[in-house]
Amino acid sequence: MQGGIPSSFGKLQNLLLLDLSHNKLHGSFPKEITELTSLTDYLNLSHNSLIGPLPSEVGRLKNLGTFDVSENNLSGEIPSTLSECQVLQYLYMQGNHFQGAIPASLSTLNGIIVLDLARNNLSGSIPKSFEGCQNLHLLNLSFNDLDGRVPNAGIFLNASLVSVVGNRNLCGENHELDLQICPNQECRKPHESHALIVIITTGIVVPVVVVLLYAIRLRKPRSKISSPLLPSEGKYPTTSFAELTKATDGFSTANLIGEGSFGCVYRGVGNFEPKEVAIKVFHHHLRGALKIFQAECKILRSIRHRNLLNILTACSSFDCNGNVFLALVTDFMPNGSLDKWLHPREDGEEVSHKLTLLQRMNIAIDVALALEYLHHHSGTPIVHCDLKPSNILLDKDMVAHVCDFGLAKFLMTPSRGDSSPVTSYTIGIKGSIGYIAPGNHHFQLMFCL
Known part of the structure; x- marks a missing residue:
């Protein structure tokens, strides 16, 4: 199908899901769709040619579980109002022209499982608050223009769950993410005297080092978060x-x-x-x-x-x-x-x-x-x-x-x-093409052999 998305869709007040993906639709994202508070399953507009920004009214979709606008030509900043969609579990926005910073408010989505913002024009640093997203299974921020230090806790400890490739200005301590070392931000005044440096080193730095060494000795090693997507913890080997x-x-x-x-x-x-x-x-x-x-x-x-x-x-x-x-x-x-x-x-x-x-x-x-x-x-x-x-x-x-x-x-x-x-x-959606299991709890199998 081609053309624009009809604004009259906003009148479908009992609509549970809307899938218009893989078409040739163009034009902007209709604000009227944000009035469909009945959408509880998913809204999929991916693989089209939509342009313009996402309206801030998208936060009205408070009951939406999956939101997919990937592979379009959408631009502008990512609306911070998406954080109002507290039921949201899957957010796909990759393959667009979104710009600006990643809203830190997205980390307040308690149920978010997948967040894919790859292949956009996003800039700025990665919000440190993403470290606390306990239910987040996959975070894809690859091929943007992000910079600064990558957080080093939570999901960022597991390289199989996070992708930041294609961001040349990112740095950090996690070598599994293939990051460059962050430059030393400390600088000294050009006219400091050697005597003052000795005093500072002796009076401040040495005690601090002693305290840190003692703390490290008492500290237990931090274990990496295991992937929740793998069959079991330690039962099966993983591959790359x-x-x-x-x-x-x-x-x-x-x-x-x-x-x-x-x-x-x-x-x-x-x-x-x-x-x-x-x-x-x-x-x-x-x-x-x-x-x-x-x-x-x-x-x-x-x-x-x-x-x-x-x-x-x-x-x-x-x-x-x-x-x-x-x-x-x-x-x-x-x-x-x-x-x-x-x-x-x-x-x-x-x-x-x-x-x-x-x-x-x-x-x-x-x-x-x-x-x-x-x-x-x-x-x-x-x-x-x-x-x-x-x-x-x-x-x-x-x-x-x-x-x-x-x-x-x-x-x-x-x-x-x-x-x-x-x-x-x-676990999944019941049934497949050409087959429906008879009965709710038991079924019989007949082979035409």
Whole structure:
């Protein structure tokens, strides 16, 4: 679609979400949209050609959870009134022409999880108050014109959660952020006498040094904040974007083995055990990709079964352009998905794939065992909610492995003596194209084999 965003949208007072992304819309951001206080899910205007500033009235969207205006031509300063959107969790403003300082008031957003301000014209220093954002998982300030000292506490202690690349005038003590050393700000008067320097050094500096040394001796070493996006603290090793790039030959299309709604899967060979792995790269710019990644991490860290896909490592970092990079590394399944065996293409080699009756029976049993484990033996019962042939992978021995837990649902069983019904907690959005799980708590699986 093209043209401007109609101001009449402001009359849709019951609208819960608005997604106009990936179009050719131009013109300014209509102030009338800020009157939609009913917006509680998300407002996505990304990948268009909007121009001009964001109106200060944007603070009226007090119930908004996700605000995405990335990849436009918006300019002006970032409205400090965004801090009034206290429910806001995801704020994407990258790829615009915003200028001026980063409002320190953004640090007062108690629930903010992702803040992406990359590839703008922002200047000034990074607000030190961001150190106190305890729920902030990803902070992307790369490729701006920021200067001064980078804070050295809170989220800034974990280089996998913060990106400040492309800001040549930043400095700091955290070497993992690839910062230059800040210049010494102390200066001496040119006409100080040597005697006065000796007196100052002896009378002031020496006692201070003694006190500092004593304090350092008593002080416990500061531990780095662990990434909340990784499968678990210390259970799985982590890998870097550079290692995965090398393993996939720069994410070459020759190594592309699959593509889904939220990401692509590549074949990789590197310093892993086993050497050959599958690397699932999430499309970070899609709404809900981060939640799907977190959901899979949460599920996979708590389960282990021979008929479930095994996770080897994870990566939550930034790529060479400063964009968010999320990936899971799993066992490689050389025989692909069950869907390719049941529905072979007519123009490819897979047309010759045929499953014997014994193989069909074994696959059905493998999937049944995986479901039995998820429902009855994994601690809190788990319902997959997206079980289909494309989410069942086959290894070299044709053993089936259930994968893709981004939409899984936990079932909270009632305690003894509690007659209330079973409650559930959904990690992701239920269902997918062509599939809806029958029933709220249990479902039956029928293979047309």
